[in-house]
Amino acid sequence: MNSQLERQVWFEETVALNDKAIIDSGFPWLEAMRTEAKESIRQLPIPNRKQEAWRYSRPEKLYEHAYFTPINPVTALDEDDIVSWVYPESESYHLVFANGFFVPGLSTLNLDKGKLHIGSLREALVTDPAAIANWFAQSQWHKSDIFTALNFALMNDGLYIYLPQDTRLDKPIEVAYLSFNLEQPVSAQLRSLLVLDAGAQASLIEHFISTGNSDYFASHVGELFLGQNAVLNHYRLQNESHQAHHLSRVSVRQHTASEYRSVNIAVGGAWSRADIQVRFTGPQATCDIEGVYTAGDEQYSDFHLDIQHDQPACRSRENFRGIIYGKGQAVFDGRILVAKDAQKTDALLTNKNLLLSEDAEVDTKPQLEIYADDVKCGHGTTVGRLDPDQIYYLRSRGITESVAQRMLSLGFAEQILEHTEDEQLHAAMARLISSQFAK
Amino acid sequence: MLKITDLHVSVDGKPILKGLNLEVQTGEVHAIMGPNGSGKSTLAHVLAGREGYEVTRGSVIYQNQDLLELAIEQRAQEGLFLAMQYPVELPGVNNLTFLREAYNSLRRSRNEKDLDAVTFMKLVRELARQLELPDALLKRDVNSGFSGGEKKRNEILQLALLAPQLAILDETDSGLDIDALRIVASGVNALRSPERAMIVVTHYQRLLNYIEPDVVHVMIDGHIVRSGNKSLALELEDRGYGWISEEAVA
Numbered sequence: 001m002n003s004q005l006e007r008q009v010w011f012e013e014t015v016a017l018n019d020k021a022i023i024d025s026g027f028p029w030l031e032a033m034r035t036e037a038k039e040s041i042r043q044l045p046i047p048n049r050k051q052e053a054w055r056y057s058r059p060e061k062l063y064e065h066a067y068f069t070p071i072n073p074v075t076a077l078d079e080d081d082i083v084s085w086v087y088p089e090s091e092s093y094h095l096v097f098a099n100g101f102f103v104p105g106l107s108t109l110n111l112d113k114g115k116l117h118i119g120s121l122r123e124a125l126v127t128d129p130a131a132i133a134n135w136f137a138q139s140q141w142h143k144s145d146i147f148t149a150l151n152f153a154l155m156n157d158g159l160y161i162y163l164p165q166d167t168r169l170d171k172p173i174e175v176a177y178l179s180f181n182l183e184q185p186v187s188a189q190l191r192s193l194l195v196l197d198a199g200a201q202a203s204l205i206e207h208f209i210s211t212g213n214s215d216y217f218a219s220h221v222g223e224l225f226l227g228q229n230a231v232l233n234h235y236r237l238q239n240e241s242h243q244a245h246h247l248s249r250v251s252v253r254q255h256t257a258s259e260y261r262s263v264n265i266a267v268g269g270a271w272s273r274a275d276i277q278v279r280f281t282g283p284q285a286t287c288d289i290e291g292v293y294t295a296g297d298e299q300y301s302d303f304h305l306d307i308q309h310d311q312p313a314c315r316s317r318e319n320f321r322g323i324i325y326g327k328g329q330a331v332f333d334g335r336i337l338v339a340k341d342a343q344k345t346d347a348l349l350t351n352k353n354l355l356l357s358e359d360a361e362v363d364t365k366p367q368l369e370i371y372a373d374d375v376k377c378g379h380g381t382t383v384g385r386l387d388p389d390q391i392y393y394l395r396s397r398g399i400t401e402s403v404a405q406r407m408l409s410l411g412f413a414e415q416i417l418e419h420t421e422d423e424q425l426h427a428a429m430a431r432l433i434s435s436q437f438a439k
Numbered sequence: 440m441l442k443i444t445d446l447h448v449s450v451d452g453k454p455i456l457k458g459l460n461l462e463v464q465t466g467e468v469h470a471i472m473g474p475n476g477s478g479k480s481t482l483a484h485v486l487a488g489r490e491g492y493e494v495t496r497g498s499v500i501y502q503n504q505d506l507l508e509l510a511i512e513q514r515a516q517e518g519l520f521l522a523m524q525y526p527v528e529l530p531g532v533n534n535l536t537f538l539r540e541a542y543n544s545l546r547r548s549r550n551e552k553d554l555d556a557v558t559f560m561k562l563v564r565e566l567a568r569q570l571e572l573p574d575a576l577l578k579r580d581v582n583s584g585f586s587g588g589e590k591k592r593n594e595i596l597q598l599a600l601l602a603p604q605l606a607i608l609d610e611t612d613s614g615l616d617i618d619a620l621r622i623v624a625s626g627v628n629a630l631r632s633p634e635r636a637m638i639v640v641t642h643y644q645r646l647l648n649y650i651e652p653d654v655v656h657v658m659i660d661g662h663i664v665r666s667g668n669k670s671l672a673l674e675l676e677d678r679g680y681g682w683i684s685e686e687a688v689a
Contacts, residue, residue: 387527388490389527390527390529392489392490392511393523393526393527393529394529394537394541395488395510395511395512395515396487396488396489396511396512396514396515396520396521396523397512397515397520397537397541397544397597397601398512398515398516398541398544398545398548398601399512399540399541399544400512400544401510401511401512403540403544407529407532407536407537407540408529408531408532410531410532411529411530411531411532411580412530412531413531414531414532414533415530415531418531
């Protein structure tokens, strides 16, 4: 256990150590915000047990290492290092980021047609600075969360997607964020900024992966803006090294009648946490956020959802399942807030957990705060074990106990995955989960 | 093939089987009848190896092995199959995937390679067709949302697919209408063979009109109290179980 002071020092040293590696964007507004973020790091509270959001686990081991931001983009990479594409190149747009930098050589697209843009944030700052200035860091998350502030202070690049009104991409966008250690433990701090103008539709698949099995620190802050009637299908497949620290922040802003659908798979990381925040900026928007997480020996996995209904007649669904085995530990925290004027809100939160061992642990905490009176809200959480009658049934057909457990555990996850109709994507997510259990 | 001697079984400390004796030869079909609570289903589950049943005395020899020493899956791999009275639902587990895993588990236990997917599909589709089981049920999750009759037909599909040496049918007729009963019975009859034995556990004589047993046993209060040919089943249909209980006590 490290002291409060040691943690404070870690944050400030991490900024100081990496300061030289941070490339000046050349934009005074951005650098001013960065300075502001650095200032926040000195002032914001360090995660501690007294804060509700950090009650169950803090990334203690993170503070034991110094992590370094690579100065130059990685060049020694080839296609074989990214084994996780769902679709072949011909069926999706591929973008690769490695240790915090865009890798154009491995990306099959860096589109910049008129206003439409899919590619590197750094490059877009040059070609489309006004649009980025308009949207970037609008979530203001760096002012309240020290890790988001750290991400801002240390980020060099990221993903930028801008789809003008009524654009419908012909193919999904697949992005691989690759992290791995060099001579020293690496800090890979990335942003993504996605803006869908009114009526635009896109599918985005994000892979968080590694080529090795080392302890790096990958942090990702995503800001997604959905205009009126825009539709985003968002798949996040987190398969980091089992030694790594992974931290994700996803901020979603949804305008009138927009639809956000997302599936989050999290299987990697020694310590992994994803915070997903949804804010409605117009009525009749819907969000449907699902996920499956697994945690085994020496793994801690955490999801924090924060859905705020400030507008009337919006619909939100959160449905997550966890499989915890060995000495794994998981946390699920789901908060729904319905403001006074958000009448006709329809919100439902479900979290089910399967514990496969005596030592497995999960803390699940749904929170509903409702200030409107004409709403339909509900939540349900369960923590259970495999049903002995189901195991018996499978074994009575000649299937060994370990295979029976595996089939039933995958079946438990499948009840989330089956909502994804695309067979390739469905199969890719199922593979990711099944790869976590010894055969 | 199967020899049960003086079998005593308790559940939660309560004796259910109280000295049961039964011998089944290869090729025979035995019916075990009896009122509710007589221990019929307990016997079926003890043979299949379900946990929670404590054998306090007696032995079960199956194909020259001590059956009670074998794990649940080993019994299945040795050719024992129980068609369950209440097949459980397995949400998220695809029926075809399950059938294939079961089928290949038995092959692997005999050191055979897994059957390739195409040949397996042909096999299972043909069996499903014979049992008038819609193709759609193969693609659904195991027993999930199946009607009572569909669950029973799915059991018989597994029976046909796994082709055991000893098949135990536990109240397979319960919850079936007459058409479903006919289909299930013809599926079972198609599997009768000189190499295979069957134990048909049932409360009612009705099923035995379709599956004719070689031997009928009456089980009451954890014992077999009477054995005979199929006319015994008809007599039970006429007179109920009361007269046997009285004779047994007398």
